[in-house]
Amino acid sequence: MGYHHLALAARDMKAIHALYEGVMEFELVKVEIGPAPEGGWAKHFFYRMEDDSKFIAFWELHDVPGTESFETSLSKAAGVPDHINHISFDVKDRAELERRREKWRAAGLDVLEIDHNWCHSIYTKDPNGNFVEFCLTTGAFSKADREEALAALSADEPAFSKPPASVKVHQAKAAS
Template sequence: MSYHHLAMAARDMTAIHDFYERITGFELVKVEIAPMMGGGWGKHFFYRMDGDDSSFIAFWELNEVPGAEAHEFNLNKAAHMPPGTNHFAFAVHSAEELDARRDQWNAAGLDVLEIDHNWCRSIYTRDPNGNMVEFCLTTGTFTEADRARALAALDERTMNPSPPPASMRQWLARDRAQAETRSA
């Protein structure tokens, strides 16, 4: 079973739309407009992620909502958590698709962090709300030893670290722009 949609509020719906549709390639397919509990009204925008109608990411544009000036749209700041703790991870199905997503974000002027976690390879950037967004490719398989380690970690109260990532690389948008200028 997968989830149907993940919904969050947007600080700037125009910037969110640009990031999730033009830059990331999701398609805006539906809006629901309704009163909000507690006052005001909202537009609930749904973006199709995989070309089918089974999984979406959705954003609320809030209007005339009491206390709106105090809203925090970065999930980690709102929860007083370390940056990147709460984040969104979307699946890709090949290394070529992951590389294309990285290049797409970089070309849009976004810095990208790439990590090979030894069992999956991920790229990360931030959306206009400041939330970390990830594309992830599973590259390994899960063994009984992996499950046993995970079960044991449920009861551990001291840090017993996992092996370090196989690699980490920062892809800075300015480095890409400089490279393109040199090759022109």
């Protein structure tokens, strides 16, 4: 079982659209527009990620009471560091990961790249201030990995994991 969609509120749908469709290549396929139960109205935009069962969606709110100054960054809203709450999308191979890294850079975005030893990730921030990630699983999970994960559920002082194999920051490419 997978998830159907993740829905997030947005303040600037034009900026969201420019990133998620124009750069990240998710296609806007549907919008639902209607009244909000609390009052006001909303647009609910759905971006197809790979097929018609996987979407990321955004809410654009209009005159909904209490939403005048909501925080769009999941981590800021929760009061945790920026990297804690993030959205991760899979890629099929290293070539796709590299292509997406360069596309982000060409779009003027800085990219953090981390080899976590079992997966390889690239990160940037979206217009909502959320970290977004493309991730390639590069390892397999063993029985020992599961046992360690289960033990960590109740460990008060667990052993730290092996540090990342590499961490790189790729600056945005200069506009030409």
